[in-house]
Amino acid sequence: MSDAQYAYEQGLQAGGGQGLAAPSPRIVDAMNKWSGSFFKLTLPSGLGTKATIKSIEDEGAKVLSMGMYLGHRSANVTAVPYDGARYEGHTMKDESEGTLWMYNTDLPDGFAPAAGERFFVSLGKTHKCHQCRGQGRVRCSSCGGRVRWTERRGDNIIEKVCSCGDGKQNCGSCAGFGEMLQGLDVSTKYFFDERKDKEYSGRLPENLLMGSAGNLIFQHTADFERRVIAEAIDGFEPEEFDRLMRDTHHQLKSAATSSVGDKMVNPQILHGLIDGYFRGIPNPVAANKRLAEEILPVRMKCEVTDVPVQAVKYEYKGKDYSLYVYGNSGAVWTEGEKPSEFTWKLGVLLGVIGAILLLILIAALVK
Template sequence: MNQTPSQVNMDQTIGPSAPLLCDTDPPYEGEGRNLPPPPDMVPGRGTEPPVIQTNWNIPAISEGIAREAFIEYAASKCCYSKAPAKEMVFQDLQSFNTYRYRLETFTESRSTVNKVEPYRGEVIDYHMNGVIPLPWDIRVEVPDMFKDTIKEIKMPYTSSLKGCSVCGCGGRRPCGTCNGSTRQRCLGCGANGRIGTQRCSLCSGMSTIICQTCGGIGTVACRNCEGKGQLLSYVELQVEWKNNIFEYVADQKSGFPTELFKSADGERLFVDEQHMVYPVVSFPDYAINEASRNAVEQHHVQFASTSRILRQRQTIELIFLTRVEYEWRGKSYCYYVYGNDHQVYAEKYPRKCCCTII
């Protein structure tokens, strides 16, 4: 008996080769973000504050370094003349050496997310196979300290197999281009069958051609299950390691824009790294001691209840800052030299020219 095209299409709709198992969901309800670690993972803090050396000999920059830095600064600007930097007469060099405090708290947080993906024939780890571990009971190797990393792990005994509701477990859906009819409008002749007075060679005058999307089958693979007809459901453990940074720069009231310190290289004076650091209490600049106390308390409150604190590191850097006052052609000016790399900030420069690039 002859079959119509629609009957042929229905017969060619192939179901999944694996048996369809509509298992019940594993007994692991909902999703959890930043799940709190167990009490035995909450870190304790050391009992002794760090001892800090206080007899640093901090030299000021010389006039030669100040002039060389200013000349390089002028050379880097296309419209600045080097003459003021070369000819200036120094009036005063004021040192405003300041300090940058940084606290790094390296944390590990864990979250669970319900995931669904096409079933590709892998072994299914059903919840009947064992007891589902708690998120913090799963052993995960810690990556390099103080580097942000994310790792995703399929939790044991949380998998189940389900039929795809989009395609009715068949793996295929009606073609959206031809709506299952196996043919589509001929674009060469606009479905007229003719181009001018000539019969359309593309569709032979039929005004339709075999559907280019489904190849004349009338169905396409289901995108939801990638044509498998089945979906694998499981719980994914997401482990995130993050380096949380608190930074503070002491303001010396020098008139220098403090935001420029972010790009400045400093000289490291003090490093304290341990499981949980104790606030700095003996630094000569009281503002640094206060910043350390606030940072340690803030990070403990912010992260201890939702994350596992693995390591902390606090550093203090000296950032060189010199205000240079000079005279050029009878007028007084100033600029700043800052950082180990002797960067320059000058709000006003004595001689500029207007350059026009043609």
């Protein structure tokens, strides 16, 4: 029995002790799955079972996800056919005080991206149709204004008569009315603007950590719906957004203080992450272009996820190696040297390549 194996077994008998780390099913399974991949040709399969685990260090990563659900409305100046009657749809009475969020606002639940309302807002102005110059009629597209004409088919001459009757048709732009009503074509979409931060000082790359599933230990949602809609009627201003964020910041930290104790999380770590988020968040309302591009904050969500990250040191055939096991799925990452030997996977690949080359050679000889 090797010294390493003896120390390993002594560690098991002593409940872990100062010897080698007791085998963790999570670590063993993760290493077996990782090494069992066929595409890791020279990595020995069943590495979790075959290797001697020397140490497992829990690095306890915390990932903060904060995001704001935003409504975005854009408007393009356009015109629609106008029949001269009183327009019964949305009408903007004063362009100097109007806002796109005065109309048809039905905020969706949750945080999923969604298409919102699309509608027309009259600006109360009309003009003659440019296409037909206010006549309502244009040259017929079928006959080009000829009404009657002849066509030759072989030795026969066929007389054609267009159904338009007078060589004209209703204008497609104004539907034959000759007048156009000016207004705004308004479209709405909702999206979740998410930002992430972390409390982690280990070597696992950030992109792997941030994309990993873990255990949700804190969640808080702040709904702005009633407040922002009331203010949006008069136009939601940048100062109102800043005030809203200050109130939300305070509420969120209070919720974190009352919740994290039971979750065994250092509240100062969480507070620091929350403070950093609010310091760095841009004011989307400040970029608003009234009656053209307008942003409305709907609700905010904060989540803290405990992502399991273990730094593992192990021995295989007398040589030391290290790796990381992370996320609920037990993914493996390693930046250093890995065990390498001739494996059955490599043997299978070489056998397949050899068979293909043999078939090619036989085919060439037959020719």
